[in-house]
Amino acid sequence: MEDKPYPIISEDECKGCGRCIAACPKKVLRSSGSVNNRGYIYAKYSGEGCTGCFICYYNCPEPYAVEVYRPDSEAD
Amino acid sequence: MIKRSTGLYENFTRKEGTATRATHYCAGCGHGIITKLIGEAMAELDMQNDSVFVGPVGCATFCYYYFDCGHISAPHGRASAVATGISRVLPDKPIIAYQGDGDLGAIGFNNAFQAANRGDNFALFFVNNALYAMTGGQMAPTTLPGQRTTTTPFGRDIVKTGYPLKVCEVFETLEAPVFIERVSVADTKRIMQAKKAIKKALKIQKEKKGFAFVEILSPCPNNMRDDPVKAAEAFTEIMEKTYPLGNFRDRSEKPAPTPESVPRRTERELTGGGREGITTKNDPSFRERKFKFSGFGGQGILSLGLVVAEAAVSEGRYVSWMPSYGPEQRGGSASCSVIVGGKEIGSPTIDDPDVLVAMNQPSLERFASSVKEGGVILFESSIRSDIGFPAGVKAIPFPASSIANENGVPKAGNTAFLGAMAGMGLLPFKEKDITDALAESLSARPQLIEPNMKVFEAAKKWVSDKEHSI
Ligand code: SF4
Ligand code: SF4
Ligand code: SF4
Numbered sequence: 001m002e003d004k005p006y007p008i009i010s011e012d013e014c015k016g017c018g019r020c021i022a023a024c025p026k027k028v029l030r031s032s033g034s035v036n037n038r039g040y041i042y043a044k045y046s047g048e049g050c051t052g053c054f055i056c057y058y059n060c061p062e063p064y065a066v067e068v069y070r071p072d073s074e075a076d
Numbered sequence: 077m078i079k080r081s082t083g084l085y086e087n088f089t090r091k092e093g094t095a096t097r098a099t100h101y102c103a104g105c106g107h108g109i110i111t112k113l114i115g116e117a118m119a120e121l122d123m124q125n126d127s128v129f130v131g132p133v134g135c136a137t138f139c140y141y142y143f144d145c146g147h148i149s150a151p152h153g154r155a156s157a158v159a160t161g162i163s164r165v166l167p168d169k170p171i172i173a174y175q176g177d178g179d180l181g182a183i184g185f186n187n188a189f190q191a192a193n194r195g196d197n198f199a200l201f202f203v204n205n206a207l208y209a210m211t212g213g214q215m216a217p218t219t220l221p222g223q224r225t226t227t228t229p230f231g232r233d234i235v236k237t238g239y240p241l242k243v244c245e246v247f248e249t250l251e252a253p254v255f256i257e258r259v260s261v262a263d264t265k266r267i268m269q270a271k272k273a274i275k276k277a278l279k280i281q282k283e284k285k286g287f288a289f290v291e292i293l294s295p296c297p298n299n300m301r302d303d304p305v306k307a308a309e310a311f312t313e314i315m316e317k318t319y320p321l322g323n324f325r326d327r328s329e330k331p332a333p334t335p336e337s338v339p340r341r342t343e344r345e346l347t348g349g350g351r352e353g354i355t356t357k358n359d360p361s362f363r364e365r366k367f368k369f370s371g372f373g374g375q376g377i378l379s380l381g382l383v384v385a386e387a388a389v390s391e392g393r394y395v396s397w398m399p400s401y402g403p404e405q406r407g408g409s410a411s412c413s414v415i416v417g418g419k420e421i422g423s424p425t426i427d428d429p430d431v432l433v434a435m436n437q438p439s440l441e442r443f444a445s446s447v448k449e450g451g452v453i454l455f456e457s458s459i460r461s462d463i464g465f466p467a468g469v470k471a472i473p474f475p476a477s478s479i480a481n482e483n484g485v486p487k488a489g490n491t492a493f494l495g496a497m498a499g500m501g502l503l504p505f506k507e508k509d510i511t512d513a514l515a516e517s518l519s520a521r522p523q524l525i526e527p528n529m530k531v532f533e534a535a536k537k538w539v540s541d542k543e544h545s546i
Binding site: 065 | 077097
């Protein structure tokens with residue numbers, strides 16, 4: 001399988017504010033339409049097209065709601 | 077690699093249950109983004125272990141649950157003052173303060189302003205969302221003209237409530253700040269600039285180069301009553317006309333100013349007095365004596381008290397000396413209270429003196445009735461004394477000014493009273509300690525020592541001639 005960047009959204013930490021969705025230049029994030037344990041409709045990766053730009057990470061006000069995996073740098 | 081938050085605790089222990097890694101901030105709140113930027117910069121600069129973070133009152137009160145470093149919470153508005161204090165106590169440690177616009181701009185403005193003016197050595201992050209957010213969206217000093225808040229339902233009226241406070245612009249008028257920049261976290265481009273400014277301010281602080289200030293425009297979708305994405309867009313539009321972004325100042329390349337070092341001085345060098353090497357002793361058998369010296373400013377009332385206090389100190393007595401005077405340097409009424417004891421003195425104030433010295437009419441009138449039964453009032457004999465003296469108190473008119481005049485030092489009336497007290501046995505000290513203290517008090521003008529000693533002796537002689545000894 002090809003090693004591509006992707007965002008990792010933590011369902012329970014996400015507050016569904018939508019800032020990552022609006023900011024993603026590739027428009028690959030969307031609302032899941034589902035409600036998490038705390039009652040927020042959390043964001044979701046559409047599964048394709050992430051470039052690993054970290055823009056969603058920087059726009060997200062929740063420290064642990066979105067992380068981004070990017071293969072091109074040293075392994076973590 | 078995985079891009080994730082750094083510089084923050086792994087878990088935010090405030091909340092139980094699910095999402096123990098979520099903040100308390102509302103969805104889409106700018107504070108969350110700022111938290112991540114500060115944490116990341118601290119981690120990149122490897123300064124968490126050393127840093128002290130001073131948190132505010134307001135939406136960011138709980139910041140101590142997030143930043144992985146040392147914390148102190150300040151009362152409302154006082155984060156800058158607390159940071160100033162810590163920066164003085166821990167001059168080598170990075171100090172970071174975080175304040176909102178209600179906190180810093182209103183109740184705490186003077187604290188922040190004076191810290192900026194002194195160039196106190198800390199980084200100050202100022203989060204501006206143009207209202208009091210935590211308490212429900214009231215008007216803050218930063219609220220825009222016409223902006224609706226819960227306390228300005230028809231919009232802020234600048235005639236009644238003034239103009240928005242532009243803190244960067246105000247601080248820019250000061251000499252001392254090293255770095256001043258205004259940024260925003262409303263969109264990606266702005267967030268990336270905010271990241272740079274925050275890191276710069278922290279680097280300046282890591283290198284202890286002085287006061288670094290970053291104002292961060294931060295949308296509050298909760299009080300803007302809008303969806304976070306729309307709120308952030310509208311926020312840029314509304315705010316940046318009044319609060320333009322940009323760097324105001326960066327003097328971080330200059331070396332940090334170093335204060336002049338303060339040489340060590342002994343008490344004697346500083347005060348010209350002081351009795352080093354004398355220990356105060358507990359002596360329960362010694363009866364506490366309370367002296368009230370009074371007159372008008374310029375008669376040497378306070379120095380008379382000091383001479384008595386010094387003599388007491390040199391005999392190892394506990395002593396307190398407390399002056400009381402009006403705003404006038406000369407001519408107003410002045411008094412001082414001296415207590416000499418064989419044990420620690422509770423309060424330096426005196427309600428019932430054993431000895432009252434009154435060098436003018438108003439003080440005699442004012443204090444005569446307070447003298448303790450069995451006490452003594454010594455007053456200048458040239459003043460009117462047709463006031464009633466309390467029963468059981470010995471009131472003695474004493475010609476201090478004529479004795480001083482006769483000996484060629486008209487201003488030495490206070491020394492005459494000292495001699496009279498000594499002659500009457502009112503001073504429980506060896507005479508040498510009294511005259512040494514008198515000489516010490518005149519050490520700046522040695523030519524006056526001899527004439528004052530003559531006045532002292534003449535006063536004593538007056539007492540023995542009149543047989544006023546008690
Ligand atoms: S890393 Fe960039 S491209 Fe990938 S989801 Fe986030 S914002 Fe979109
Ligand atoms: S920005 Fe963060 S909190 Fe908001 S929707 Fe995206 S992941 Fe969730
Ligand atoms: S009230 Fe406003 S500033 Fe406070 S946490 Fe909520 S969104 Fe943030």
